[in-house]
Amino acid sequence: xxxxxxxxxxxxxxxxxxxxxxxxxxxxxxxxxxxxxxxxxxxxxxxxxxxxxxxxxxxxxxxxxxxxxxxxxxxxx
Numbered sequence: 001x002x003x004x005x006x007x008x009x010x011x012x013x014x015x016x017x018x019x020x021x022x023x024x025x026x027x028x029x030x031x032x033x034x035x036x037x038x039x040x041x042x043x044x045x046x047x048x049x050x051x052x053x054x055x056x057x058x059x060x061x062x063x064x065x066x067x068x069x070x071x072x073x074x075x076x077x
Contacts, residue, residue: 004051007060011047014065015040042072 008031012024023040025031031048034041046068050057057064 003057003060007047007051007057007065010060010062010065011043013062039069039072043069046072 008025012021012026015021015023020037020040023035023037025044031044043065050068
């Protein structure tokens with residue numbers, strides 16, 4: 001499984017866990033769709049930024065995704 005695919009699976013798992021399953025990324029078009037919850041759009045943007053880095057992100061897991069979200073929350077406060 002490619003790292004990119006794994007990250008979106010983790011994202012989808014989180015969306016389902018938070019009862020936002022309708023915001024899952026199931027195809028290429030879903031990656032760029034914004035939604036009414038700005039936080040989800042920001043998380044998707046951060047994932048996209050990580051994926052386009054020269055060095056591909058490695059060893060992503062649920063904790064890494066949650067840490068990224070926590071970092072965003074800290075920046076916004």
